[in-house]
Amino acid sequence: MTNGIDEISGADFILAIGTNTTESHPIIGLQVKKALRKGAALAVADPRKTEVASLAQHHLQLKSGSDIALLNGLANVIINEDLYDREFVSGRTENFEALKESVAQYTPEYVQGITGVSAGVIREVARGYAGAKNGTILYTMGLTQHICGTHNVLAVANLAMLCGHIGKESSGVNPLRGQNNVQGACDMGALPNVFTGYQGVALDEARAKFAKAWDVAALAGEPGLTVGEMMDIAGKGVRGMYIMGENPVLSDPDGGHVVHALESLDFLVVQDIFLTETAALADVVLPAASFAEKDGTFTNSERRVQRVRKAVEPIGDAKADWEIIAGISTAMGYPMGYCSAEEIFDEIAALTPSYAGISYARLEEGGLQWPCPAPDHPGTTYLHKDKFVRGLGKFSPVEYIPPAEEPDQDYPLVLSTGRRHFHYHTGTMTQRTGALEEFYGEEYLEVNQNDAAKLDICDGDKVKVTSRRGSVKVQARVGDVVPEGMVFTSFHFPAVAINKLTNAQRDPVAKIPELKVCAVKVEKD
Amino acid sequence: MAEVSLTINGKQVAVTKGTTVLNAARQAGFSIPTFCDDPELSKVGACRMCVVEIPGMRNLPASCVTEAMDGMEVYTDSPAVVEARKTILELLLANHPLDCLTCGKNGECLLQDYCYQYGVGETIFTGERHTYDTEAENPFIVRDMNKCIVCGKCVRACAEIQGKNIVDFAYRGFDTKVTPAMDVPLSESECVFCGNCVAVCPTGALQEKVLRARARTWEVEKVKTTCPYCGTGCNFELNVKDGQVVGVTSCNGDVNGRALCVKGRFGYGFIHHPDRLTKPLIKKDGEFKEASWDEAIGLVADNLSRIKKDHGSGALAVLSSARCTNEENYLLQKLTRAVFGTNNIDHCARL
Known part of the structure; x- marks a missing residue:
């Protein structure tokens, strides 16, 4: 999220797209309701009549997968009616002309044909969002889980930049993260292309820094495989897998394919708190401690790092995941002798500029939102205040494409x-x-x-x-x-x-x- | 901000204009009892426990809805005030089951606290008493409307924090009762069981079903932590008794204040579920057999090392976890990159 969660209640126009907020993020839903009580307008784009849609002034019941057409249509109205933030566009962005050209064909009438949302509603929502003092966009997987998911997000970013609704309190682009520490897992480099804090594995400098800190001769510079790609080549290119606290048999698409993939591995180790459908396929299952049985930190959707505290001893012989990982590493000839989660956190802070100012001692006083680059830095409530990470915000023209599989006679x-x-x-x-x-x-x-x-x-x-x-x-x-x-x-x-x-x-x-x-x-x- | 100056129990106090007498007194260090006042909720002046004496004002005003004014003289514990509060408590007791010995809120009940403070052990009033059935047919919340003092905090929490308006006052006078529309049980209403009403209830009228049945209030140790479900990052307190998590209660979370959802407040039962894995398992002839940690770790290390040696680092792949801590995710990517020698690490951020 570019904003803090409590800033949502300060928005006077909320566009919620592909988020069933009150069901999937109930406490964030409370912020939306608070904004509504203060007089904010809400537009919800979702094919389903969710609770949050029932609270909205405008429920845009768009056809599944037609988000880009809708978002481009909103941009079309905002540009054609001259409602965009000229100062922001000229001072903080680039590539506006390309956006203008690409959205020109997405007239409300054309978009109505693709999305099923009436041209009149598209105009009203565009005017409402552009005219707001603080416009905020909320989205979740309803926007991203599409073959054009990245382009959907770019279309959202285009809209926010067009109206200058970014880099301010209560104005921003806010993906609501679905899992307690999905933000943290990304921040920590549990991704195939980055180390902690999004330091790219392809960058020589970053590799050298981590190789030195970890005392190894060299680190691979080629980005690795994503989860879907791992499943595609399991049993062929990939022979052994280590799965910690995930259940791809049920969570990943085409479950039959996932089971087949995991069964074709030479060796599968699964570390979890229950014998999940995935763990049942493993050669070795390692019993892990739950969140109540260990110390650590989670990073939430608004980039807030918060403490997790051990309340009870691990059940049976279970161990904290970090202890198990350290044990495997040591057995493989790379000793990891950590005595506490705090010791690991200090190593993270030393290697990660956005976490550098965070420590367990500071977290005792309350959570801290990254970037928090120094021990005396208060943390950052909202991002992109005076400039974007890349300098100017770049408009990225994107075109609507239909979903990969559309209904037909056999599957209607x-x-x-x-x-x-x-x-x-x-x-x-x-x-x-x-x-x-x-x-x-x-x-x-x-x-x-x-x-x-x-x-x-x-x-x-x-x-x-x-x-x-x-x-x-x-x-x-x-x-x-x-x-x-x-x-x-x-x-x-x-x-x-x-x-x-x-x-x-x-x-x-x-x-x-x-x-x-x-x-x-x-x-x- | 304009200030007003007033005297509270003889002490000169300056507060921001618009401050209530209740808050002015609190700022000056005087405590005033109250059932219905809550900093997050609208002010209704319903319970009258917070009455004070202000010479020149008719009757004893409720301090929670009286604005502090310049030159005001306030007495928070005058004989008239104490007498009024005792009478209010006696009136409440006239229709309250005195089953503190078995009540789950024993020790965490404002009615009990104030009765102790004002020395009210029994009531001088006799009359009709409510005999509602206890509502316990849902797995989350027990509602005993016999213990309700009609402060209306739950009504306001549901309307003003949760925004659901599930419960409100029904009937009139003595029969006034907090209930969902048509007086149906919560489970037949649109209630989402966030339990935010339970968190603000000052008596035993609303209780967490499992927690209050398993532990007396003083038996639990409370450990503040962060919720393991969605990405909002709510804080709450795990209530621990005899090494077991027996419940969850609200604390003042950075993100959520006291508010929680049904999963955060009532979804902790998995921690001690009998299905929990307690020993490493090794599959032999298609069946899992319990093993020691040394055996299991050794087998994992041997197999992963063998695959790396025979097929190269790229033949290993790792799924880390959006459910585990930062420290664990960091360590697993370190293991993957520094020891396995590959960047084949991902997690379910896309799912």
């Missing part, structure tokens, strides 16, 4: 997936709480009433959902949460392993799979 419906309020990710934890699964114990498929009538499906009927890759059986819930032509369910329930059906086609840049759109058929079971 669009399947989209996401989260429910009462559960989380692959359900490993929330299916074992003694409370959440008791209250919400069975998953269902949202089906539009008109489709249900055509398919002779009643509310509560068991249905079979099938894509080109697999099928699952699930109970139908008939209504108007999803528009005609679309069905939706979550990936929280192992019994409804919906990712057997989803499409592994990826965005060419970020390599994110198109989990939000695939073609399916639904039959009464």
Whole structure:
């Protein structure tokens, strides 16, 4: 997020695109509601009638995967009606003419044809966002899990820069991160192309710095494989895998392919707190401690580093993940003798400029938002204040492309997936709480009433959902949460392993799979 | 900011204009009891516990809704004030089950605290008492409306923090009851079980179902930490008894204040679930067998070293975790890059 979470309540126009905020990020949802109570306007772009959409002045029920057309359409109106921030565009950005040229064809009427959102609403939302004092854009995986996910985000950035809604308090581009420490995992370099703090592995300087700190002769400069690419060549190029605290069998697209990939490895080690569907395929399973059994830090969506504190001893013989990693390293001839998580954190701070000023002692006083470059630096609430990281913000013209797999005669419906309020990710934890699964114990498929009538499906009927890759059986819930032509369910329930059906086609840049759109058929079971 | 000057219990106090007498007194170091006042919620002056004496004013005004004025003279503990508070407590006790011995909020109850403070052990009033059934059919929250003192904090928390307006006052007078529309149980309403009403309830009317059944309030150690679910980064306190996490309570989180969602507040049961892995497992002939750490680590190190030697560093790949700590993610990428010799490391940021 370029802004802090509490800044959302200071926005007077919020554009939420592809985020089911009140269900997936309930406490961030409270900030949206606070803004609304203070008089803010809200526009929600989502094919589904979510709770947050019901709170909005404008619910843009766009066709799945048509986000670029919508965002370009908003930019078209803002430029044509001369509503953009000329001072910001001339002083802080470059490549405006190229953007202007590329969005010229995205007139509201043209965009209506692609997205299904009326031209009048597109104009109103464009005017509202451009005219706001503080405009903020919220998005999550509904925007990014497409084959054009990177371009979707660029289109969002174009819009924010066009209106000067970035680099200010309560104005910004705010992806809401879905997992407790997904921001931290990225910051720590658990990515194939960067060390900590996004220091590129391809940079000689960065490699030299880390090689010296880690006391090794050299480090590889070629970026590695992303998760999808690992699965593609498992058993061929990749022979051994080490998986810590992830459950790709249920979370990754085309689950059948993932199982096959992991089974074809020479050796698989999985480290987790439960025997997940992925761990069941392993040669060795290592029992890890949960968050309550260890010290450490998580970094949240607004870049705030916060303490995790050990409350109880590890269960059985389980060990903190860092202790297990250190043990494996030592056994492989590279001794890691850390005595505490704090000792590791100090090493991170020493090697990572954006974390350099953070220490456990400071975190006792409260969390700190990076960049925090020095021990006396207060942290940074919002980014890009006077300049962007690259200097000028560059407009990147992007064109609408349709999803990789569109409905056809054989598979006439669009399947989209996401989260429910009462559960989380692959359900490993929330299916074992003694409370959440008791209250919400069975998953269902949202089906539009008109489709249900055509398919002779009643509310509560068991249905079979099938894509080109697999099928699952699930109970139908008939209504108007999803528009005609679309069905939706979550990936929280192992019994409804919906990712057997989803499409592994990826965005060419970020390599994110198109989990939000695939073609399916639904039959009464 | 304009200031006003007033006298509280003989002490000269200057506060910002617009400050309530309650807050002015607190700033001056005087404590005033209150059930219904909350810094995050609108002010309703409902419970009258915070009454004070202000010569020249009719009756005893509720300090939480009285603005401090220039030249005002305030007495927070005069005999009239103390008498009024005792009467309020006696009136509350007239319709409150005195089952503190078995109540889960024993020790963390404002009614109990103030009764102790004002020496009110029993009531002089007799009359009708509520006999509502306890609502415990959902797995998260127990509602005992017999213990409700109608302060309305839960109503305001639901409306003003959670923005859901699930509960409100129903019926009139003595029969006034906080309930979802149509007086249905929470589980039949649109309640999302955030429990933010429970966090503000001053008595035992709203309780966390598991926590209050498993531990007395003084038996738990509270450890402040960060939620393991979504990326918002809410802080809360793990309540620990006998080495077990028995519940979650709100603290003043950097991001969330006291607010939590149902997963953060009630989704901790996995920690001690019997399915937890407790020993390293090694697969032999298709079946997992328990192993020692030395054996398991040795096997992992041998296999990974062998693959690296036979097929090169690029034949190894690692999935790190968005659920683990920064320290663990750092260490795993260090292991991958410095020891395995590859950049094949990723995690589920895209999923």
